Amino acid sequence: MSGLRLFRTDTTNSGMAEVMPRLAEVESDVQGLVEANMETLLGVRFLASEYGTGPLHGGRIDSLGLDENGSPVIVEYKRGTDAGVINQGLFYLAWLMDHRAEFEHLVRDRLGVTAVSQVLWSGPRLICIAGDFTRYDVHAVREHRRSIDLVRYRLFGSELLGLETVASVSSAMQASHRARRHSVAQAVAGVQGSAMAELTGAVDEVLLGLGDGVNRVERKQYRAYQRLRNFACLCPPQRTKLLVYLKVNPKGVDLVPGFTRDVSGLGHHGTGDLEVQLRTPRDVERAQDMFRASYAAA
Known part of the structure; x- marks a missing residue:
């Protein structure tokens, strides 16, 4: 992660042991970790996993959530580098804006009536979590008028997860x-x-x-x-x-x-x-x- 190296103190030999970074075996491993700890990791309250967008769109949103300011959040995951993750997420973001009542119904079911009244539709967010992104991904994000975060992940050993924000743009930053x-x-x-x-x-x-x-x-x-x-x-x-x-x-x-x-x-x-x-x-x-x-x- 940007040259970051992680070491564990080796008390037995009074030295240091490097913890090597790795990617997940499968994409669902990353998704499971994030969904189970979404509020801690992203400041987002988890709403749904693999949410179907109906027969017309024919897709499944990896994760849906609501952030601490009331903004709807779509989270998409890729194990490694995938040029399609941003476009896929934007496709789902467009669906979300056309299905506000359906999203608010989901919020009501999961978080209650008060949370529905706090939904902020002026700034829906897309968070893409992947093994890496290209410079073209970063450039593409900065050209869009949506709030998009590109987040690189790495697993260290069996206990540590690292997240690094590669690019972050909001509609307000234009x-x-x-x-x-x-x-x-x-x-x-x-x-x-x-x-x-x-x-x-x-x-x-x-x-x-x-x-x-x-x-x-x-x-x-x-x-x-x-x-x-x-x-x-x-x-x-x-x-x-x-x-x-x-x-x-x-x-x-x-x-x-x-x-x-x-x-x-x-x-x-x-x-x-x-x-x-x-x-x-x-x-x-x-x-x-x-x-x-x-x-x-x-």
Whole structure:
């Protein structure tokens, strides 16, 4: 995986033993691992496996799910490299957009009525998980107006699974950086021109700039910043502060009253157990290490 080498400490000989990467024996092995642990691996709630698209389309979607922001998700798997995986996934994505009521009925059956009300049809996602992708795959993804993630997998020994995001594009990323900043200003129209509007713009710029493939998802109650999974959720500005929720374990952070707070087990909009309270540009600087840690873990 991009030259990554994994070693296990050999306590017997006081040395190191390399764990060699390998592909799955069959595609279904990868599918089974991901479906059994989809929320942990992808931030997606599992809905169905091998979902039939009916006699007209004559296909079967490998996995259907709903991500943590309410976006419908199709996951397609290939054991190795397969040039057809993206087109196959886009074919199913088109089917999904034409069968919204059927998908919502599935969500109701699996997750309940509340989950149906949170389905976000503006940003359905396709996640392709394969042994590898070509440069042509990466280029093709960037030319589409859909949210697509290309994820390379490797198995290490009998216990370890590695996932690496090769490319990640959302429909929202087609806009320029300038347009993104403009939309930020619109999102905080109630405080436009104030210090909070400027602070919101600064936080947005920092989070989008953490690396390639950062997608932004707009919900009424929060704005999510996402790789495969959410790594930050920014709530609408309050009078004197911004609240950002991160996927960082609060137990590993030296909590500072008035700046960071453990909200695990507490209800709040967005996802993440670490709340960061931002009041000044200096607070944004103080929070950047936590932003990076959450980004790296997503």
